[in-house]
Amino acid sequence: MKGTRSSRRRCRELQQRLSGKEARYQRQINHEISKAIVTRAQEIPAKIALEDLTGIREGVNQKAGKNHRRRVNGWAFYQLKEFLSYKALAAGVPLVLVDPAYTSQTCHQCGEHGIRNGKSFKCHVCGWSGDADFNGAKNIAFLGRYVDRPGGSEGLPSIKAVLSGLLKAPVFRPE
Structure with missing residues (x-):
């Protein structure tokens, strides 16, 4: 190890001061x-x-x-x-937690599986394309309408279950 004992000590002190x-x-x-x-x-x-x-x-x-x-x-x-x-x-x-499964891979407009490529999302069914995080946030907000209790998402519907018709969907009007 190069350097003097005092220089190593000063480096250690600086590192500790900046760590927080x-x-x-x-x-x-x-x-x-x-x-x-x-x-x-x-x-x-x-x-x-x-x-x-x-x-x-x-x-x-x-x-x-x-x-x-x-x-x-x-x-x-x-x-x-x-x-x-x-x-x-x-x-x-109220704050609710939803199941994150497929929220970033499902089109918020038509509910079909789309392609996420980094920051962009493209739906080949309805043609919607845009920011992938925006699309995921819309799906999370949509799922949040199904959750009436705080806590974890265990036993809660996934976006696939909701959009496949397994659950009766609330009225949803995209903004």
Whole structure:
């Protein structure tokens, strides 16, 4: 190891001082995002629907690329969910979790399976194309209408079950 003992000590001290900075920044951003979402839900009024991402870290395949694993493991989605939960409860806004299966692969306009290619989504049935995250968010909002209880998505309908007619759909008018 090169360098003097004092230079290594200074590097260690600098690393320790900076290590909490990113976490504090991420925490602040999650507070701001959750406050904005709850405030908007109060104004509309509406309930908040989130994907139930329980176990997502365990699902990250070790064969996946290093950058993908780093993004998933560095994402503070649980913290955001917790902030949303307590702020929504305090504001009297219902928060529900939905099954995330196929929400990003199903067209929100016609309900058919489409192709997601990175950030874009294309439906070959109805021709709709656009941002894949927007499409997934519309499907999550649609599924949120079926959920009447807070908690996990276990036993809740997936987007495929709803759109295949296994469940009676509520009136849905795309915006």
